[in-house]
Amino acid sequence: MYDTFGAREILEEIRSLLADPEINRLGPGIEEPAWDSPLLGVSRGDDPLYAEFQETIGPFYWTPLEAFRAGFPETGVAASDLAVVVWALPQTAATRRDHRACTTLPSRRWSLARHYGEAVNDRIRDSLARALTDAGYPAVAPARLPAFGRETSERFGIASRWSERHAAYASGLGTFGLCDGLITERGKAVRFGSVVAAIDLPVTPRPYSDRTAYCLRLSGKECDVCIRRCPAGAITAEGHDKERCFAYIRETTMPFVEDELGIPVASCGFCQTGVPCESRRPR
Numbered sequence: 011m012y013d014t015f016g017a018r019e020i021l022e023e024i025r026s027l028l029a030d031p032e033i034n035r036l037g038p039g040i041e042e043p044a045w046d047s048p049l050l051g052v053s054r055g056d057d058p059l060y061a062e063f064q065e066t067i068g069p070f071y072w073t074p075l076e077a078f079r080a081g082f083p084e085t086g087v088a089a090s091d092l093a094v095v096v097w098a099l100p101q102t103a104a105t106r107r108d109h110r111a112c113t114t115l116p117s118r119r120w121s122l123a124r125h126y127g128e129a130v131n132d133r134i135r136d137s138l139a140r141a142l143t144d145a146g147y148p149a150v151a152p153a154r155l156p157a158f159g160r161e162t163s164e165r166f167g168i169a170s171r172w173s174e175r176h177a178a179y180a181s182g183l184g185t186f187g188l189c190d191g192l193i194t195e196r197g198k199a200v201r202f203g204s205v206v207a208a209i210d211l212p213v214t215p216r217p218y219s220d221r222t223a224y225c226l227r228l229s230g231k232e233c234d235v236c237i238r239r240c241p242a243g244a245i246t247a248e249g250h251d252k253e254r255c256f257a258y259i260r261e262t263t264m265p266f267v268e269d270e271l272g273i274p275v276a277s278c279g280f281c282q283t284g285v286p287c288e289s290r291r292p293r
């Protein structure tokens with residue numbers, strides 16, 4: 011527990027949760043971590059990108075201030091008082107290796123990380139929001155708010171009120187690939203989490219000028235690996251077909267994982283492994 015928080019303490023808090031084998035594990039009774047060491051990025055609550063996201067995705071999409079107010083309705087804080095803190099949790103080498111070898115049905119490790127690893131991510135969201143709030147910096151984890159949920163974007167179809175990937179892009183962690191995944195310095199086989207807090211933190215520089223700078227194909231080089239990796243034909247030169255992607259998960263991978271693990275898990279992510287952007291920014 012810290013009395014004051016800066017980016018260093020926040021990263022330490024996340025690292026200490028991930029260092030606990032009782033928390034960071036691939037599943038009950040499995041002595042193996044779900045996640046590798048994290049990346050951290052910070053943006054301001056009044057960063058104009060958030061208004062742009064809302065404009066593009068739909069009016070239901072939260073700005074940081076709207077997400078914060080969903081947790082603290084009586085607050086008098088302004089968007090400029092807020093920081094958006096985003097972390098990326100890279101898949102382990104063992105999970106990436108197993109998944110790379112799969113072509114149509116997901117590896118067990120990947121599915122475990124998608125289910126139990128996401129529970130670890132929720133634990134980080136909750137713990138960090140609580141620790142910051144207890145230290146005098148009220149904080150919410152947007153993805154954990156009761157009002158968080160699925161919506162339909164006129165332009166993009168299935169969407170949600172808050173996108174961890176968009177927050178990560180705004181917070182200097184990476185740019186989008188052809189498949190819509192966010193390519194970070196540790197690649198795109200990662201999961202993201204975030205909190206919005208009333209705290210003054212230095213922002214992380216965005217070392218890119220456009221939203222697809224790290225994708226080989228979308229920056230003018232040759233690459234079609236994620237197109238070929240997707241067993242559903244949901245990635246084409248035009249981009250990612252979300253409906254087709256979700257249909258494959260709903261009809262094919264989810265029932266498979268339910269048979270395998272006894273739980274229906276939205277596990278897929280072939281487009282995140284066996285690609286040049288799997289575990290690093292491709293150059």
Ligand code: SF4
Nearest residue numbers: 187188225226233236
């Ligand atoms: S596999 Fe190639 S085209 Fe697909 S997101 Fe990665 S760099 Fe872009």
Ligand code: SF4
Nearest residue numbers: 240255278279280281
């Ligand atoms: S998650 Fe699966 S179905 Fe969706 S684009 Fe990636 S590989 Fe294709």
